[in-house]
Amino acid sequence: MWRNGLLVERPMCWTVAPKYLPNYCSYCLEPDRTTKLEKCAACKSIFYCSRSCQKADWPMHKVECKFSKISDDLVQSIICKIFINSFGLTSVFGKNIGIALCLQLSALDHSCKPTAR
Numbered sequence: 001m002w003r004n005g006l007l008v009e010r011p012m013c014w015t016v017a018p019k020y021l022p023n024y025c026s027y028c029l030e031p032d033r034t035t036k037l038e039k040c041a042a043c044k045s046i047f048y049c050s051r052s053c054q055k056a057d058w059p060m061h062k063v064e065c066k067f068s069k070i071s072d073d074l075v076q077s078i079i080c081k082i083f084i085n086s087f088g089l090t091s092v093f094g095k096n097i098g099i100a101l102c103l104q105l106s107a108l109d110h111s112c113k114p115t116a117r
Contacts, residue, residue, distance in 0.1 A: 025049035
């Protein structure tokens with residue numbers, strides 16, 4: 001969808017940057033304003049603003065939880081592949097708070113014959 005001359009898309013998936021994890025709900029991305037965000041009891045690395053956000057995110061997050069203990073080398077390899085097709089995740093105030101994968105935006109940015117060396 002276009003908004004104010006910008007193509008805006010809800011990401012297929014996202015992650016909040018580590019330094020912002022305690023400040024933004026990992027599901028709804030709302031900044032914490034009133035209460036302290038609660039960590040996932042299993043991996044202790046994801047934060048939620050409510051039990052309903054945690055339950056809504058569980059089908060996706062349970063896979064992440066399971067793989068939270070993989071080797072750093074494998075994580076680095078996967079992250080390098082993701083960064084190629086990622087975009088900045090911004091708050092409603094335009095602050096960069098993480099990364100996102102957006103299918104439509106990636107398709108627009110794709111080239112079978114890239115010019116970058």
